[in-house]
Amino acid sequence: xxxxxxxxxxxxxxxxxxxxxxxxxxxxxxxxxxxxxxxxxxxxxxxxxxxxxxxxxxxxxxxxxxxxxxxxxxxxxxxxxxxxxxxxxxxxxxxxxxxxxxxxxxxxxxxxxxxxxxxxxxxxxxxxxxxxxxxxxxxxxxxxxxxxxxxxxxxxxxxxxxxxxxxxxxxxxxxxxxxxxxxxxxxxxxxxxxxxxxxxxxxxxxxxxxxxxxxxxxxxxxxxxxxxxxxxxxxxxxxxxxxxxxxxxxxxxxxxxxxxxxxxxxxxxxxxxxxxxxxxxxxxxxxxxxxxxxxxxxxxxxxxxxxxxxxxxxxxxxxxxxxxxxxxxxxxxxxxxxxxxxxxxxxxxxxxxxxxxxxxxxxxxx
Numbered sequence: 623x624x625x626x627x628x629x630x631x632x633x634x635x636x637x638x639x640x641x642x643x644x645x646x647x648x649x650x651x652x653x654x655x656x657x658x659x660x661x662x663x664x665x666x667x668x669x670x671x672x673x674x675x676x677x678x679x680x681x682x683x684x685x686x687x688x689x690x691x692x693x694x695x696x697x698x699x700x701x702x703x704x705x706x707x708x709x710x711x712x713x714x715x716x717x718x719x720x721x722x723x724x725x726x727x728x729x730x731x732x733x734x735x736x737x738x739x740x741x742x743x744x745x746x747x748x749x750x751x752x753x754x755x756x757x758x759x760x761x762x763x764x765x766x767x768x769x770x771x772x773x774x775x776x777x778x779x780x781x782x783x784x785x786x787x788x789x790x791x792x793x794x795x796x797x798x799x800x801x802x803x804x805x806x807x808x809x810x811x812x813x814x815x816x817x818x819x820x821x822x823x824x825x826x827x828x829x830x831x832x833x834x835x836x837x838x839x840x841x842x843x844x845x846x847x848x849x850x851x852x853x854x855x856x857x858x859x860x861x862x863x864x865x866x867x868x869x870x871x872x873x874x875x876x877x878x879x880x881x882x883x884x885x886x887x888x889x890x891x892x893x894x895x896x897x898x899x900x901x902x903x904x905x906x907x908x909x910x911x912x913x914x915x916x917x918x919x920x921x922x923x924x925x926x927x928x929x930x931x932x933x934x935x936x937x938x939x940x941x942x943x944x945x946x947x948x949x950x951x952x953x954x955x956x957x958x959x960x961x962x963x964x965x966x967x968x969x970x971x972x973x974x975x976x977x978x979x980x981x982x983x984x985x986x987x988x
Contacts (some may be wrong), residue, residue: 626888634665636981637974641666643696644678645962645971648676650920652882652957654983656893660985665983668841670853681832681839682959683861685876685940689796690912692874693747693887695819696799697908700897704806707744707927713750714743714802717774721898723727723752724782734780739846741785746795747927752781753794765861765871769811772871773801777783777866789923796928800874800890812979823891823898825884828874832865832879840865840879843942856963876941882957887956889948913950943977956982 633651638713647667652659664676704870707712712718718740726733737752745751759767759775769777783790800811807814812830820828827836844853848859857863862870865879887898892913896904904912912927913936929936937947945958956979966972 632985633661633978633981636977637666638667640970640974640977643970644681645966646960646974647853647962648680648841649974650676650678650841650882650957650959651978652886653957653985654873654886654889654890654955654957655953655986656955659883659886660982661814663686668839670842670844673863676841677839678951679839680828680841680959681879681881682837682841682944682961683843683881683940683941683942684885684944685880685942686793686941687885687938687944687946688874688876688878690928690930690938691815691819691878692800692803693912694888694904694908695815696743696803696929697808697904697912698818699803700790701905701908705802706934707747707912708744709743709917711743711746711798711802712739712740714805715777715798716880721777721781723784732780737781738784739786743799744916745785745796748925749789749795750786750789750917750921751792751922752783752785752790753792754779754782755791755800756793765909765922768871769797769801769804771782772797779935780868783853786918787920789917789921789925793873796875797873798871803874811874814865815872819888819903822901822903825880825887825888828878828880828884830877830879833837833872834866836879837865839881839960840950841959843963844965845962846966882959885946885957885959886955889946889957893908893948893950893953893955913948947975948980952983952986954982 647670648663650946652662662678664678666676668674668680720733723737725735741751749774757775759891803814804811844857847854886986890896895906896909915924917925924931934951937943942961942963947956
């Protein structure tokens, strides 16, 4: 992968004011084209208490940025003709047969009815299935049960609305997609991801189970103090420890840890219309399906298969405000990795991403 000269780097200065104001502790920033990294920088601190500087190779829990990766893996099976996005989920996971939808609900009763149609694969990929965010079985920790058991718990949970009529962001939907990958491929979800996507893309530091070396580079996470004038550390991330323990289950909806230099490879594959370093991962048709609106005319929200999408851009974030975005018109990829949870203490926090993208656009035109 080509890299630009250091003289072109200019992302860190635009983020420094957010650190000076105490909005974030630090960040890793990256801007790239389809075949070149324009800038890969770090700013601020990975550990405030120790005044440990952030470095470009710091690791982060990318959480829901896992969703586009899981959907990409499923779309590989679609490309091979082994899955059809217009099929009912129950074709691949029979436990979903007979699932009901909530017709009425109040504090005294719940009335269920048969949905007009069973949930479709395309609906679990676009958050329009009616599945809830999680099931009761996933409380309190979401990575303590197998995908097989998680999928069964979703099948037993009534749908919140008629499939295809509303948008409801759902970890359950993406996790169900991960279970379909297992059943159709005959491989454990995490094995399929490693063999078909992460490994071939050379995303060597993207994993559900950080080893001790990667965990040592995991940036600390922070949220605003109660008086909104400082930062307080919290556990990174809110998952059972040790993070390397394989008894923790992989979460297709949000379990991956990664570094910016890995995330950009996934984005470059998309910007290259499904190819990376002369190897094709997804068809052009699959890329178009994933990155255009799939939420239907009845739903205002623009979401594809695993990506938020707009006319010229698509993107996804994570629970700790990590973010990746692809501007197909400009041919620009921007990655922001931070560990900050909760609401921003004031409106200035929401300007971090626009400030970074503005700097990346300027970098592109130098």
